[in-house]
Amino acid sequence: MNRKNFFVGAALVSGLLMASQAHAFRFLTCNGNPIVWGGPFEMMQNTFSIPGGSTRQNAMKNAVDRWNGVIGMQDMVSMSVFGTTGNVITTGDGQNDVAVTARANIGGKNGLTLMRRSLCVLSSSWGEADVFVASDLNFGHVNEDTLTSTSGRSTFLHEFGHAHGLLHQQRANYMRATQPRPVVGGPNETVDPLPDDAAGGRFLYPSGFLEINLFASAFRRTSGDSIVLNQTGTQTFCSKGGGSITLNATIGNNGNVPQFRNERWWVSTSNNDHDNSSGFQIFEQDDMFFDAEKTTQSTVTFKMPALPAGTYFLYHGADVLGTESRKDDNAVREAMKINVIDC
Amino acid sequence: MTYPLKAVVRRGAPLGWLLLTATLVMSSSLGAWADTVRPVETPLDALANTAAIVEGTVKESFYTFDSQAGPRTVAPLVDVTTDFGRFEGRTLELATLGGPIDEKQELFVPEFPLLTDDTRYLVFLTNVDWFFSPVVDDYVFRLEKGPRGTDVLIAPSGHAVEGLTADGLEFSDEPVVDQNVDVSRPNVKPRLVENADRLLANAMSKDDFLAAVRTLLSTVPLQGEFRGSPAKDRVWNRIAAEAPPR
Numbered sequence: 001m002n003r004k005n006f007f008v009g010a011a012l013v014s015g016l017l018m019a020s021q022a023h024a025f026r027f028l029t030c031n032g033n034p035i036v037w038g039g040p041f042e043m044m045q046n047t048f049s050i051p052g053g054s055t056r057q058n059a060m061k062n063a064v065d066r067w068n069g070v071i072g073m074q075d076m077v078s079m080s081v082f083g084t085t086g087n088v089i090t091t092g093d094g095q096n097d098v099a100v101t102a103r104a105n106i107g108g109k110n111g112l113t114l115m116r117r118s119l120c121v122l123s124s125s126w127g128e129a130d131v132f133v134a135s136d137l138n139f140g141h142v143n144e145d146t147l148t149s150t151s152g153r154s155t156f157l158h159e160f161g162h163a164h165g166l167l168h169q170q171r172a173n174y175m176r177a178t179q180p181r182p183v184v185g186g187p188n189e190t191v192d193p194l195p196d197d198a199a200g201g202r203f204l205y206p207s208g209f210l211e212i213n214l215f216a217s218a219f220r221r222t223s224g225d226s227i228v229l230n231q232t233g234t235q236t237f238c239s240k241g242g243g244s245i246t247l248n249a250t251i252g253n254n255g256n257v258p259q260f261r262n263e264r265w266w267v268s269t270s271n272n273d274h275d276n277s278s279g280f281q282i283f284e285q286d287d288m289f290f291d292a293e294k295t296t297q298s299t300v301t302f303k304m305p306a307l308p309a310g311t312y313f314l315y316h317g318a319d320v321l322g323t324e325s326r327k328d329d330n331a332v333r334e335a336m337k338i339n340v341i342d343c
Numbered sequence: 344m345t346y347p348l349k350a351v352v353r354r355g356a357p358l359g360w361l362l363l364t365a366t367l368v369m370s371s372s373l374g375a376w377a378d379t380v381r382p383v384e385t386p387l388d389a390l391a392n393t394a395a396i397v398e399g400t401v402k403e404s405f406y407t408f409d410s411q412a413g414p415r416t417v418a419p420l421v422d423v424t425t426d427f428g429r430f431e432g433r434t435l436e437l438a439t440l441g442g443p444i445d446e447k448q449e450l451f452v453p454e455f456p457l458l459t460d461d462t463r464y465l466v467f468l469t470n471v472d473w474f475f476s477p478v479v480d481d482y483v484f485r486l487e488k489g490p491r492g493t494d495v496l497i498a499p500s501g502h503a504v505e506g507l508t509a510d511g512l513e514f515s516d517e518p519v520v521d522q523n524v525d526v527s528r529p530n531v532k533p534r535l536v537e538n539a540d541r542l543l544a545n546a547m548s549k550d551d552f553l554a555a556v557r558t559l560l561s562t563v564p565l566q567g568e569f570r571g572s573p574a575k576d577r578v579w580n581r582i583a584a585e586a587p588p589r
Contacts, residue, residue: 028451029525049584056587091580092444099584103382106582107475108392110382114580115451119443120526127448134382135585149384162453167524170500170514177454177481177500178384224513225502 025200026167030120046099059139063156071211073201103134113162129163145335182219185332199293211255216332241306252295267312383480394470394569395428413579414442456499470567495546503546
């Protein structure tokens with residue numbers, strides 16, 4: 001379901017819409033004017049390499065849906081009802097193609113987007129985008145607690161960012177040049193534009209709508225610009241509680257409205273307890289301010305409460321009072337387990 | 344061998360496009376492509392794809408167009424010195440896919456680094472039968488004097504290199520150069536940001552970088568030769584799709 005449907009009637013507050021260049025996202029300019037598409041653009045699915053119903057198609061459609069799902073950004077990209085069936089993609093024919101190809105055909109890259117634009121006089125605009133993704137990638141679901149450098153799903157989202165006109169930018173985002181890239185939490189789709197990506201889309205193609213959308217992630221960007229898991233392995237505690245634990249935490253605001261939120265940590269023996277229906281809450285922080293279109297990384301240290309003996313999955317989540325465009329990404333299963341022993 | 348220069352600008356009438364496309368369909372083979380075949384995820388992967396590591400200064404980039412190689416942005420390197428591997432020339436042309444197709448349109452490929460004039464670079468030259476770019480992945484680093492007076496490396500992302508191990512490169516948290524790219528001045532060297540000295544405080548010196556490379560080379564020695572021009576058996580605007588395995 002398109003998240004924008006939630007917000008069709010949302011108030012237009014123009015002052016918040018033009019994301020400022022305080023953000024990191026990048027794009028080409030011509031004499032200072034951003035190079036953008038003149039209007040919505042259609043992509044042609046190459047059904048020879050991306051058959052209907054395949055995981056490749058699912059990954060491609062996810063990229064389209066997710067970019068269009070950024071509220072505050074116009075729906076720029078759509079899939080043509082027509083596809084191409086040939087085994088060769090031609091650039092320069094005025095048709096925007098999407099295809100999967102052998103890695104050797106795109107210089108060893110995970111993905112490649114060939115963009116054609118009008119020459120820069122006073123301004124310039126995009127006229128064609130052909131997206132290619134390497135065939136040896138994994139196009140399936142990306143687990144919220146797994147570091148992967150071989151996701152075709154991530155690559156599709158990245159290349160469609162290029163197709164919109166965004167350039168590489170090294171943040172905790174999808175326009176990072178290389179994988180791994182962070183994913184959002186939750187049991188559903190984890191590959192989704194992140195705050196700086198969404199800010200870039202809103203800047204290039206503003207629509208006027210507001211979005212509230214927090215997410216939790218099991219990933220963080222290090223000071224050396226690597227993407228790593230917040231925590232891994234297993235930590236053991238005594239069932240009577242009192243042991244100290246330090247955890248890395250990542251929460252993002254994909255929306256364009258600043259928020260106050262609560263953060264919670266819980267453990268559960270279920271690997272799918274994102275709503276904490278059967279677990280034990282172990283820590284909470286209330287009324288944390290969270291800026292729009294930003295990812296916040298922090299570290300928390302607290303004492304473990306008394307818990308029944310067992311092996312638990314660790315969860316981290318954020319809550320906000322307002323209605324979110326997407327709620328199923330608010331909690332994440334971290335890549336660490338908690339072992340509680342009788343003592 | 345340098346890349347042969349052809350017509351710099353070509354008119355793009357629709358009929359011409361049709362004829363060109365028809366010609367290419369008739370004349371090209373799609374079966375013999377031999378570019379890099381594996382991803383570059385770590386510096387060891389990069390070294391496995393590297394013939395030589397050289398330094399050189401870009402002088403007056405220019406554009407070419409060839410019906411097979413396509414639009415190219417050519418960055419001529421002068422005062423070339425070789426740090427590792429086999430490359431004996433004092434000049435070198437890096438011809439990357441992208442640039443004017445005709446008087447009205449230009450090809451842009453976001454995945455490839457943009458090189459600017461009057462800028463000295465340290466470049467990993469590929470050992471594969473390349474077509475898109477002669478540079479190994481994003482392993483081309485702008486050289487700048489750091490606050491300690493030694494050369495430091497700036498990656499295409501605009502971030503300074505702070506470390507190199509077998510696992511990966513480490514970068515400054517923030518970019519140290521202006522990251523805006525205006526296509527009306529595509530070859531102008533981006534200026535350093537105002538607080539560059541502070542951001543470069545932890546930057547690795549070129550000498551330390553090369554020492555780290557030397558250590559890694561004991562695991563993955565350079566091999567092969569650099570080929571100065573793109574593969575001849577490919578056509579720039581035709582890429583074969585690949586069906587999923589049955």
